[in-house]
Amino acid sequence: MTGDGLTVSTPEKDRIPEGVIERLPSYLSVLIQLRQDGCYTVSSARLGELTDVNPAQIRRDLTHFGSFGKRGVGYEIVILLDKIQRILGSDHTHRLVLIGAGNLGSAVAAYNGLRARGFVVSAIYDKDPAKIGSRIGDLVVQDVAHLPRQVADQDIRIGVIAVPPEAAQQVADVLISSGIRVILNYTSSMVRVPEHVTLHNTDPVRELLHTLYYLSRTESVARV
C-alpha cells in the first residue's frame, strides 16, 4: 500500500517517524501544565527535563512541522500548544461512545483525562434493562440496540469498550459495523479488528509485568 501510486498525500520525504507522533502528546501534557502555571515561554532544555526527552530531539521533532521557536528565547507556550494540537487534530473536541455502564464504565465516564484533552463522552450504552434509563454523570444510559444508528447519525469515530470480558468481541463487532474507526478496549480480553480500525488495548498489567524484570534485578544487586 505504501508503493501505491494513489497515496499522493504521503510522499516519502514528508513521512514523519512514528516516534515523533508518539512524543507529541507528552509535549502537549507538559505545555498544558505550564500554561496553567502561568508560564509564557519554555526552552527545549526545560521541556526536555519535564518530558524526559533529549532537548535536541525535541527541537528536531518540531522541525518536521515548521519552526515555532525564537532563537535566544525559546518557545512561546500558547503558540506551541496550538501548533501541536493542530498537528494531532486535538484542536477540536472528539465525541466518543462508551459501552458498559458498570463499575468500569462509570469510572471511565468520570475520568478527567478525557475532557481535559478534548474528548467528550457523547453516549453510554448497556444491554442490561436494569441499567438502561439510569443516569451516569449527566448522561442517561441507552439501549445498545440504538448504538449503530446514533453512531452513524452523529458521525462518531471512537468507541470505548467497558463491558465484561466475555462480551468484548461482540461489542467490538457492533462498533466496527457501525463505522467506528478507533476502539479503546478496557477489558482484559483480546479483541480482533480489521485493518482499517485502530485498536488500543488498555493493558497496564503488561507494563507492570516488564517492570518485574527490573524489580528483581535491583533487589539482587541490593543483596550483594
Add this chain to the structure above:
Amino acid sequence: MTGDGLTVSTPEKDRIPEGVIERLPSYLSVLIQLRQDGCYTVSSARLGELTDVNPAQIRRDLTHFGSFGKRGVGYEIVILLDKIQRILGSDHTHRLVLIGAGNLGSAVAAYNGLRARGFVVSAIYDKDPAKIGSRIGDLVVQDVAHLPRQVADQDIRIGVIAVPPEAAQQVADVLISSGIRVILNYTSSMVRVPEHVTLHNTDPVRELLHTLYYLSRTESVARV
C-alpha cells in the same frame, strides 16, 4: 552509576536492550493463549505473526537469555513459557495493594488480567468510613491508616492508586514511605515519585491522542 565499580551484576556485555524486556510480556500473552488452545510447539514465524514482531527479532531477543528452541521444530510452548516467566520473575505470584474502593477500585479489583498474569490483590484500602468494612470480591475494605504496617509486614512492593485525582499524590506519598517499589497510577493526575520507585501512569488517553494524527490523515486521503 554505570561506571561504578560496584555494579558487578551489570557488566556492559550482558546488558539487555530495554526493547527486549518490553517485548517479553507480549510473547508471554501469546504463549499462554497457545497453551490454552492445546498447542505444543510454536515457530518464531508463527509467534511473529501473533505478536506483530519480526521472527528474526524474536529469535535474537531470546538468545540474550539462552537457546530454548529446536532447529527444524520450533519452541516447545511450556518450556518457553516457563523460561520467559523466570526471566521476568512472574513465575511466582506478586501481591499488591489497591487504594480506593470506589467504581475505579472495584473495576481494578475485578480485572481478570491481574490474576491471569500472577498478580494478587492482597488488600483494598479507603479512607471513607462508609466504605471501610464493606466487601469487594472476597476482600474487606480496610482503613488506609493500616496500610503502612501491613505493607511492611507482608513485604508488598506494588501499589495501585484508584482514588479521586486530588488524593493521588497524597496516596503515592504514603505508599512510597511504606516501602512500595512500583506504583500503578490509575488516576488522571500526575504523581511525582523518587528515582528508586517505578511509576506507571495508566493513561490510555495519551495513546488515543496520537491516533488522532493518523485518523485525520487517512480521512484526508479518502477525501481526495
Add this chain to the structure above:
DNA sequence: TAGATTGTTAATCGATTAACAATC
C-alpha cells in the same frame, strides 16, 4: 554587544532485519 537558544547538519549509536550455516 554579549548571552542564550534555536534550527540543522553530521556523527553516533543501537536496534532491526536479511541471510545462512548449523542441526534437528
Add this chain to the structure above:
DNA sequence: TAGATTGTTAATCGATTAACAATC
C-alpha cells in the same frame, strides 16, 4: 536423506545525540 527452523553473523536502517552556525 530432505525439509524445516533455529542461532548467529553481518548489513541495513533509522533514530538519537552532539555540535555549531544562525539569530533573537
